[in-house]
Amino acid sequence: xxxxxxxxxxxxxxxxxxxxxxxxxxxxxxxxxxxxxxxxxxxxxxxxxxxxxxxxxxxxxxxxxxxxxxxxxxxxxxxxxxxxxxxxxxxxxxxxxxxxxxxxxxxxx
Amino acid sequence: xxxxxxxxxxxxxxxxxxxxxxxxxxxxxxxxxxxxxxxxxxxxxxxxxxxxxxxxxxxxxxxxxxxxxxxxxxxxxxxxxxxxxxxxxxxxxxxxxxxxxxxxxxxxx
DNA sequence: ATTATTACTACGACAGATATAGTACGTCTG
DNA sequence: CAGACGTACTATATCTGTCGTAGTAATAAT
Numbered sequence: 042x043x044x045x046x047x048x049x050x051x052x053x054x055x056x057x058x059x060x061x062x063x064x065x066x067x068x069x070x071x072x073x074x075x076x077x078x079x080x081x082x083x084x085x086x087x088x089x090x091x092x093x094x095x096x097x098x099x100x101x102x103x104x105x106x107x108x109x110x111x112x113x114x115x116x117x118x119x120x121x122x123x124x125x126x127x128x129x130x131x132x133x134x135x136x137x138x139x140x141x142x143x144x145x146x147x148x149x150x
Numbered sequence: 151x152x153x154x155x156x157x158x159x160x161x162x163x164x165x166x167x168x169x170x171x172x173x174x175x176x177x178x179x180x181x182x183x184x185x186x187x188x189x190x191x192x193x194x195x196x197x198x199x200x201x202x203x204x205x206x207x208x209x210x211x212x213x214x215x216x217x218x219x220x221x222x223x224x225x226x227x228x229x230x231x232x233x234x235x236x237x238x239x240x241x242x243x244x245x246x247x248x249x250x251x252x253x254x255x256x257x258x259x
Numbered sequence: 260a261t262t263a264t265t266a267c268t269a270c271g272a273c274a275g276a277t278a279t280a281g282t283a284c285g286t287c288t289g
Numbered sequence: 290c291a292g293a294c295g296t297a298c299t300a301t302a303t304c305t306g307t308c309g310t311a312g313t314a315a316t317a318a319t
Contacts, residue, residue: 044159044243044247045159046158046159047156047158047159047160047244047247047251048247048250048251049155049156049158049159050153050154050155050156050158051156051251051254054251054254054255055251055254058254058255058256059254061256077253077254078250078253081246081250082250128258129258132255132256132257132258134153135251135252135255137190138153138156138157139248141157141187141190141191142156142157142160142163142164142244143244144186144187145160145163145164145167145168145186146163146167146241146244147167147170147241148241149237149238149241
């Protein structure tokens with residue numbers, strides 16, 4: 042199992058990555074994360090929705106209601122220009138973070 | 151700056167890595183981390199000592215007092231066999247974690 | 260005597276992740 | 290047509306690791 046403490050700093054980044062491709066909503070994002078990682082990582086619903094709130098508050102995403110006439114109304118999220126900037130920064134940060142952690146990792150048998 | 155939320159899941163691993171080489175104490179470990187990362191990452195004292203407590207409680211490290219006659223008595227830490235096992239697991243986990251996060255990282259310009 | 264350096268300890272606050280539970284709406288099946 | 294199932298959330302409370310702040314303790318240097 043993957044400890045979520047590591048992903049912690051990147052759950053926002055994961056969501057933004059998916060929103061870069063197209064606007065989406067909670068359930069779909071959750072499913073995509075599962076698929077893309079072959080079920081090795083799943084973001085809990087509460088984690089996901091609290092991330093949406095955080096991202097909104099920071100101006101990294103906007104939301105609007107879907108127009109579906111059947112089923113419950115979805116809240117769609119859209120990445121903002123600020124969100125794109127933030128995403129890029131996190132990607133750069135990741136390179137550094139990886140280097141740092143790997144200084145303390147040994148391949149042992 | 152490196153967000154400590156990412157390192158979060160690996161601060162224990164970092165400490166164990168250093169204890170694999172030789173027994174050590176808080177201040178020295180703190181300095182080594184700074185050196186090894188060219189000051190790009192520093193573990194706060196409180197974070198460090200709370201990690202020692204956690205590692206002790208889990209049986210991953212043992213402690214004993216130094217015999218220095220000058221200066222304050224140091225508490226030395228020693229990694230246990232369980233600590234070594236745990237360290238190895240975390241190293242394997244890291245490989246997976248890295249793969250997962252990198253699925254969501256793009257090199258953009 | 261005071262300051263610097265080393266080596267901690269205590270305490271409280273905060274943020275992100277998560278468990279648990281519940282709401283709301285629609286489709287499908289017997 | 291009732292009840293299960295799937296989708297799409299919301300609310301609340303708790304836990305854990307990190308960190309700010311502050312204080313203690315011992316010795317060496319000035």
